[in-house]
Amino acid sequence: MLNFLTYLINGLSLGSIYAIIALGYTMVYGIAKMLNFAHGDVIMIGSYLIYTGMITWGMHPVPAILLAVVGCTILGITTEKIAYKPLRGAGSSLAVLITAIGVSYFLQNLSLLIFTANPKSFTSVVGWEGVSLFGGELKIQGVTIVTIIVSLLVLAVLQFFINRTKQGQAMIAVSEDKGAASLMGINVNRTISLTFAIGSGLAAIAGALLCSAYPNLTPYTGAMPGIKAFVAAVLGGIGSIPGAMIGGLLLGVIESLSKRYISTQLSDAIVFSILIIVLLIRPTGLLGKKIQEKV
């Protein structure tokens, strides 16, 4: 039982990381309608920034994370400006997808050049040992608890931002209808930039938490979590903030439990199977809106 609880909590923690990435993913998708394959690599860049800050420059974790958030935000805005914005209004959504793949290759190979393929051992940004319950039977690591708390905080702040602020409302408007939004006097370009900024900033936070829990940092660290987070976002219903949260948590728990109880090798297959099953029953995800084409 306690064993189960341990894996469940670990799953929630992993799921929280997926959720933070998925939140960024879902916002960017909602507004730019693009599969941003480079999103996972922003996580990796963020993690390298923290690593450099803490190990090379001997910074305290908090300023190191801030550095990464600022760095990733700038990275997000820049890539949007250079690579994605010129393609807005191009006939095919494939064009921007392939460009995002190009950006992903670019970020991976840039890191490969700077940091080499040798894995870097990441020092946890959470110094706290964690708690020990039931006379030491159930140990919960500090980073696990911090991850869950941080993700809940992020969700709350995002919900407030989207529903209660003018900028957030502008985001909803742009994601519904760019043309109408700009007629209402919303600066569409700035709103999209802001969305990329928030998504990339969140990716940096996710990177800090991911590498604290799984301290093996390579140029490819971000790729799979990026894909899984996208799966989580689709699972929850793409474009939906609570959906991304639920999807992320669900994915993390399923992955953790199937690793423990079914098979380590097959855990990814199980995670992806869940996505397929959910989409077969609800083609737009758990909390997604149904869209019908008008004849």
Added chain:
Amino acid sequence: MILSVNDLGISFGGLRAVDDFHIGIEQGELYGLIGPNGAGKTTVFNLLTGVYRPDEGKILLDGDDITGLSTIEINRAGIARTFQNIRLFKDLSVLDNVKIGLHNRFSYSTLEGILRLPNYFRTEKEMNVNAEELLEVFGLKDEKETLSKNLPYGKQRKLEIARALATAPKLLLLDEPAAGMNPNETGELMETIRFVRDHFKMTILLIEHDMKLVAGICERLTVLNFGSVLVEGETEKVLNDPEVIRAYLGED
């Protein structure tokens, strides 16, 4: 009777979009379906062509019950249509657009196509002949190699009608064929529609806002208002009906 519809109805959510709709069209007739914006005209077309499944009512095509069939089955049964917002196969040539309309009338298997067996060449030739005949009728033969998206607007409308006719329907539905046309083009279109009826002995039901066109070519009309039939009958009578005028101009 080619088309006979009774008690047709559908709701979306709580909204009654079409209620107790009925219509009867004779072979070879040119029939108009008119009404103010949002009266449910296109919804009626979507019900007739199986895009929506009716909640109640019965649709008989040439005596056969086609209620609840899919769009594909209804086309095979003999109803073809055009769309309010033109829906051509835009990256295909004018000729190919019509040949796709011929799809179910001239057949060979995928394997025969891959292996280019004699049947492939024979059937393709037949399809070309047929398609070109149709294009000739609509004055599109010289542009058969043009991509349909590069045609001028008026010709796109004509091509859509040609494609619909290629399926050899018993009944042709035209959804606002004159939308977006200037008076010259509309005049030409009226000629075309009348020609299609005479040349192909076609029965045509059309939705239209252009009263000149409706008055000019339709023999009978049904006026739809708030999803149900307001008035029906011969064109002249219907257009002079005070109730119809009120529905269009609003109550004072």
Added chain:
Amino acid sequence: MKFTKQTKHDLITCGIVAAFYILVTILSATGHLSNHFRGLLVPLCYYAIAAVSLNLVVGILGDLSLGHAGFMCIGAFSSSLFSVAVKNSGLPSPLRFLIALVIGTLMAALFGFLIGIPVLRLNGDYLAIVTLAFGEIIKNFLSAVYLGYDEAGIHASFKSFQLQGEGKMLINGAMGIQGTPMDSSFTVAVLLLLITLAVVMNIVNSRTGRAIMAIRDNRIAAESVGINVTSYKMLAFTVSAAIAGCAGVLFSHNTTTLTASSTYFGYNVSIMILVYVVLGGIGSIRGSVIAAAVLYVLPEMLRGLSTYRMLIYSIVLIVMMLINWAPGAIAFRERYGIMAFLRRRNENRGKEGQRS
């Protein structure tokens, strides 16, 4: 004999492949090709085949699939399984390869069909992520499974096991299949590429292809003229999967160690093939073949630049996408590009011709 414009275009495509084959064969016979380059020839063909197969889905059907590496994986494993099992049975190697080819292609078609049933109801990006998921599941499953036979019969498990007495491990978990005979060669690969081209181009230029493209251009209009959207989508997807499976057969019979690793069958490979298709021109079969050949060989030839080569590749990829697709760049080209210049000149000449 008179050919239509389309047939001519298709024959030229096949001619390009044949000319390339002849050129390479001559250069190889006269000793002008390095071993490294010769090693690239078969992969070049199977990636070209894979690109043509993906183009059938992406360009002709208009749906996005990110799981084609999964179909390659199925073709590779099912055919290798057969070839390894009958390796010492005295079956002549051409016949063995032919049967392996049929098995690999049919198995991939079967999976394409089964996956297509649920998946093709979805649209756009949802379809992309689900096909990606399926590709990953296939790869994951095949790298976790153990299959072998001994005196007691056939054993399959997700945990490694010991065989009793005489027997053989066929699939050894993450170690995959060992000892597939090297039955593929450049000649066989080019032949299969030509067959693939013929099949796909003939489909495109037939009634079937028109129906598939009609669905791509306007699904609702296609239904309105009585085209069975579901069955033509299934057909295109299944044929595409089968051809990807055929590429997989070439893959596995070109290597002695077959593993279902991400390097060979992960979603990254599906994406790489998609890059070939998009850069070659969506819907252009000839473009897919040329793009696959150039983009596969180029980075390999730049091995000397080592770490910089993929960085350069990624920048080139981004720049090419921007030049080809950005509305701003397109407008610029139309105004100032070479083609626009030539067109204007021709128009002016035409006018002069009318005057005289």
